[in-house]
Amino acid sequence: MSETYDFLFKFLVIGSAGTGKSCLLHQFIENKFKQDSNHTIGVEFGSRVVNVAGKTVKLQIWDTAGQERFRSVTRSYYRGAAGALLVYDITSRETYNALTNWLTDARTLASPNIVIILCGNKKDLDADREVTFLEASRFAQENELIFLETSALTGENVEEGFLKCARIILNKIESGELDPERMGSEADGDGASPTAPGVFWCVVPLSADSHTLDHLDK
Numbered sequence: 546m547s548e549t550y551d552f553l554f555k556f557l558v559i560g561s562a563g564t565g566k567s568c569l570l571h572q573f574i575e576n577k578f579k580q581d582s583n584h585t586i587g588v589e590f591g592s593r594v595v596n597v598a599g600k601t602v603k604l605q606i607w608d609t610a611g612q613e614r615f616r617s618v619t620r621s622y623y624r625g626a627a628g629a630l631l632v633y634d635i636t637s638r639e640t641y642n643a644l645t646n647w648l649t650d651a652r653t654l655a656s657p658n659i660v661i662i663l664c665g666n667k668k669d670l671d672a673d674r675e676v677t678f679l680e681a682s683r684f685a686q687e688n689e690l691i692f693l694e695t696s697a698l699t700g701e702n703v704e705e706g707f708l709k710c711a712r713i714i715l716n717k718i719e720s721g722e723l724d725p726e727r728m729g730s731e732a733d734g735d736g737a738s739p740t741a742p743g744v745f746w747c748v749v750p751l752s753a754d755s756h757t758l759d760h761l762d763k
């Protein structure tokens with residue numbers, strides 16, 4: 546089925562294993578919690594068309610495996626991403642401590658201008674919290690990230706995270722701070738323009754249906 550949209554944004558979901566990346570994507574696409582989520586092998590993919598500030602935006606979202614052994618594979622999917630959800634688990638300091646490495650990867654392999662939303666996931670498990678809201682807010686401020694605590698289980702702030710990211714990218718395009726053509730060329734690394742007018746940083750197939758979850762490398 547054909548669909549029309551004004552912009553196409555490639556998004557990444559990155560962060561350590563077990564933080565809830567696949568569940569966040571599933572909640573955003575399917576509007577429900579993914580029971581029995583297994584470790585992602587390589588990369589999974591989902592897309593959804595949303596309305597942001599009067600524009601139709603197709604989000605193509607790449608959910609990457611957090612396990613170290615897949616790092617070289619997942620890194621190859623960063624190119625051309627306009628936005629990212631950087632996820633840690635509020636009940637695991639280890640996943641919080643790994644954020645700097647993930648951030649470096651996103652800014653070097655995708656783009657220094659990539660818009661990143663920091664998600665402290667599993668907000669529903671407040672009793673087991675190892676990372677305070679305040680320290681993560683400070684980290685976000687120091688690293689120019691937008692910060693939200695989310696719960697893929699209850700759905701709290703999940704929609705907000707993806708939509709906020711899309712809105713910021715759109716604002717930057719409309720204010721001229723981001724130039725889709727120029728950034729697309731840089732991100733693609735081959736000097737080519739985006740494939741169609743209004744398609745921003747498109748390096749992914751255009752044929753995927755909206756509201757689907759496709760499994761790659763599985």
Ligand SMILES: Nc1nc2c(ncn2[C@@H]2O[C@H](COP(=O)(O)OP(=O)(O)OP(=O)(O)O)[C@@H](O)[C@H]2O)c(=O)[nH]1
Pocket residue numbers: 560561562563564565566567568569579580581582583584585586609610611612666667668669670695696697698699
């Ligand atoms: N309580 C709670 N559990 C969650 C939440 N999100 C995910 N989980 C659980 O956390 C575990 C890991 O979730 P996944 O979504 O598979 O984690 P991931 O980050 O995709 O993991 P990798 O694919 O290995 O990188 C699963 O047991 C989920 O049920 C949440 O918001 N709250």
